[in-house]
Amino acid sequence: MFLADCQARLAFDLLANTWNAVVVWSLRHGPRRPGELRGQIGGISHKVLTETLRRLEFNGLVERHAYAEAPPRVEYALTGLGRSLLAPIETFGAWAFEHADEVLAAQDRWEEETIASPTPPRAERPS
């Protein structure tokens, strides 16, 4: 599992992007319009949102429905496949809630122990 060309790597490619899982999660309660998504999710640019939605559509996780109306209206909804991904995502979210403080504590510990650390491996910290 997860070795070399294993299919399981595919799952991580689906979550490798910063926003994929967040967008999927934001669609869990039904169809949403891009504007709504941009509102619900904080700090995603409109370009990246559409790119993300295209990618999710390409992978069969969401469906795009465009209505030819006065102000253009578009809705994105999860497919069955997309909905099946909600459970794993929630598992992760639960883990994060339980252990976020431990991760933060570990990061702080690192900063203490190594005096003047040359290159803190990465921010990894919500701005």
Add this chain to the structure above:
Amino acid sequence: MFLADCQARLAFDLLANTWNAVVVWSLRHGPRRPGELRGQIGGISHKVLTETLRRLEFNGLVERHAYAEAPPRVEYALTGLGRSLLAPIETFGAWAFEHADEVLAAQDRWEEETIASPTPPRAERPS
């Protein structure tokens, strides 16, 4: 959950990298040396492996044990926090096994429907 500055975003930063989850998973059965990891995992460069391990160490998921021996010997092991992440990772892996074919089918469908697609949103395909 997953909104704006929510802590749950942290979980995805931990998996945002291509190799983080794979390396954690490769350590599930006990300590491993870098060489072993490079062997188990396919196609990871030595630079990226050490970077990944440093990052995991920084986040408190793995521990580094160096033995001052003749040919330098180093072992990396999961911490308790790291082990607690195995369950969510496995959940994902299970999802991938179940649905990988659906994702691939969706991708193929995309290629059929849109004749000469201008920009296939992304490879997202194991090479």
Add this chain to the structure above:
DNA sequence: CGCGTCACGCACCGATCGGTGCCTAACGGA
């Protein structure tokens, strides 16, 4: 003495990620 092993650092590089800013198209309202 030269070679191999092992962990790892560093310089360099191309590809991708994500962000900003500006553009269109189509309509309703003032």
Add this chain to the structure above:
DNA sequence: TCCGTTAGGCACCGATCGGTGCGTGACGCG
């Protein structure tokens, strides 16, 4: 007529990701 709204395309940009290649230090072996 001009503005606002909505979706989204396009150009451009800096930061990061991941890869290659080379060097080092300490040892063991022939």
